[in-house]
Amino acid sequence: MSTLTYTLSDSATMVRRNLRRMQRYPSLTLMVIGVPVVFLLLFVYVFGGTLGAGLGAPSGGRGEYATYVTPGILLITVAGVAQGTAISVAMDMTEGIVARFRTMSIARVSVLTGHVVGSLIQTMLGLAVVTGVALLVGFRPTANPVEWVAATGLLAAVTFAITWLSVALGMVTKSVETASNLPMPLLLLPFLGSGFVPTDSMPAGLRWFAEYQPFTPVTETLRGLLVGGPIGSSAAQAVAWCAGIALLGYLWARRLYDRDPSR
Amino acid sequence: MTTSTPRPAVAATGLRKSYGDHVVLDGIDLHVAEGTVFALLGPNGAGKTTTVQILSTLIRADGGDVRVVGHDLSREPDRVRAGIGVTGQFSAVDNLLTGAENLKLMADLRHLGRAAGRRRTAELLEQFGLVDAAGKPAVTFSGGMRRRLDLAMTLVGEPRLIFLDEPTTGLDPRSRRAMWDIIRDLVAGGVTIFLTTQYLDEADQLADRIAVLDRGRLVAEGTAEELKRRVPGGHLQLRFADPTGLAAAARVLGEVRRDDEALTLRVPSDGSVRSLRAVLDRLDDIQVEVESLSVHTPDLDDVFLTLTGHDTEEKVPA
16 A cells, blocks of 8 residues: 555544544533534524614515624634534544554544544534524525535635634644633634624724734635525635645644644 | 574664653664564653563654564554554553454454454454453443553554553552463464563563563563572561560671661571471571561562662652
8 A cells, every 4th residue: 555545544543533423522522513503593593683774675574684694604604613623633642542642654644634534524524514504593594506516615615724823723722721712813803704794883993903804705706606696706715815824724733733742 | 783693573773762951762772583472661651661662663763773573663563553452551442432342443453354353353252252242332341341452452463572560560469460371372472572560570570571661761671580689689488576686697698688676687598498498497506586577588679770770669760
């Protein structure tokens, strides 16, 4: 077998390990899926009436807002799983089994790809659940099959990028508690963009930040694909952000993993 | 490198490692012949675990020339990894996976293939008495079972050199003996063992050669017999009912250490029945009753006291 085959086979082994661990410890998965569902219900039923009226569309109201907010909630889901990833990576690194992996002749990156691919599968599952609930509470997408595929691809790309970053965040600190706090800003970013309200309703400074932060072009592209509306240059920006964050996260994570583990 | 001995499993010269100002390994030389058991003996904080971590490619040395299973440690770490197995002091099993799944994981990572992997897993579960626990998550295992699973996982890839970092620390006496038997079986199968331990009797039981590590330096090296000859710690401890008996006994026994408070005498002895009888005969002659007697054989404390001038309890400055 060649090096590439070994890398793929070792990564597949590690993915199986991570999926089995998720199965044995389901509370983390339930939490990362449950939180965005609660957010969705909160925003649609508690804030939805008022916020929907502010959107200015002729129909207005709760249903309108459910359709508006769903892309934002989908990104909250992605960020939530990222937090779960950072926690499980940090927990894993404190255990002896990873020290064992380091002394074995296996593709070194496979320990990390196992986490990334495992989280990717977990996120896709979470996104499916959240989309299902959104449809039940009034989300009315207008996407055709091609747009659905494109939206799924974009969400997978965002997840891939954010997950590599959170793998690094899970390793940069020694304590599991810190690791669970570090990705917190990721959970806030969809709020400080066009995920929940249009950016032009924000004060000038915040609006400037909202328009230039990575989640906004992603939200706009997602919204354009799912419920129609202008996409423009957002798609290209979204893809560029994903590629950049993924590369940075990957290089950082590898560097941290190659560092001496003790002290 | 010597030419008379077989190819060394470990050959290290001038191995050093420090964390900031704290020197953990201060230039140590190690030579372990293939097919032998080598014990690195020392108290907590002596640098034993650091040595194993470096030799097993887990952490990098600051200096030194090291070859493990014939490959240079810094240039070909992956070739080294392919030939070694490590069972550390802290268990390296996946707690959420079952016994069988842990072994299967190792088989997959060693690229054994489906059928061979399943066969090896079944074999090792049987050999290590884990058949009943095969379907239970490792988190439910007892200390002894966990240690056995850990070692079984190390053996999946049939390594030529196995590092055992304090393999019996924290085990009850029965599990400890079981672990010793397993280690002896491995050696009989031609595997080289690099063992670290705090217990002199463990090194004595298992090792062909013992090196004593203290504060990052090797202070002695040799067979168990050679080391013990350098350690005159063996003695008899005699306790008497009253000061008169103590004084009388002290007069006839000659060179003794006397404690008037505790009414005890410490008599140098190699622990043999003959030396014991000689002491008791002399006390019988003067009709002094001994209230209690204990035989003390040299232990790690004695080794340390003799070789380093301080005992094992003394803390290494951090």
